[in-house]
Amino acid sequence: MKEIKIETTLYIYQDLDALPKDIILLMQKAFEARKNAYAPYSNFNVGAALLLDNGEIITGNNQENASYPSGLCAERTAIYYAGSQYPKAKIVQMAISAGSKNNQTTKPIPPCGACRQAIAEYEIKQDANIEIYFMGETGKVAKSNSLANLLPLVFDKSVL
Numbered sequence: 001m002k003e004i005k006i007e008t009t010l011y012i013y014q015d016l017d018a019l020p021k022d023i024i025l026l027m028q029k030a031f032e033a034r035k036n037a038y039a040p041y042s043n044f045n046v047g048a049a050l051l052l053d054n055g056e057i058i059t060g061n062n063q064e065n066a067s068y069p070s071g072l073c074a075e076r077t078a079i080y081y082a083g084s085q086y087p088k089a090k091i092v093q094m095a096i097s098a099g100s101k102n103n104q105t106t107k108p109i110p111p112c113g114a115c116r117q118a119i120a121e122y123e124i125k126q127d128a129n130i131e132i133y134f135m136g137e138t139g140k141v142a143k144s145n146s147l148a149n150l151l152p153l154v155f156d157k158s159v160l
Contacts, residue, residue, distance in 0.1 A: 033047030044098065048095065058081055096135070111134070
């Protein structure tokens with residue numbers, strides 16, 4: 001038997017104001033997107049903003065459906081829109097903000113597993129890391145230099 005140790009490195013900023021100015025702007029776009037989320041079933045609104053290498057900023061928010069869970073998360077809404085409208089552009093950075101209508105979220109809230117898999121697909125496709133910043137409504141902000149930090153044993157096309 002051989003032991004394999006997997007480590008994850010995240011960087012934690014005390015609050016939004018501690019971020020670089022360009023990331024603050026990207027996170028503010030995620031906040032705006034979060035406000036427009038359609039989440040009547042979970043009461044959990046999420047907004048995502050992507051910076052593409054062509055300078056475009058794409059936003060998305062979660063969209064729920066009475067046929068729960070056939071809705072779509074904010075991260076995938078933004079990624080799939082970017083992929084359909086800007087197929088040659090690379091995603092450079094992603095900002096995510098999540099908030100609950102039931103209680104205030106103050107801890108960094110990372111992407112769900114399905115979103116991690118979708119982000120992995122684009123990171124592999126573009127052969128370049130995507131910086132991911134995530135937070136609740138307020139409080140600390142976490143940064144991952146790549147999706148591999150959040151999903152180290154990725155399932156990708158190499159196993160198909």
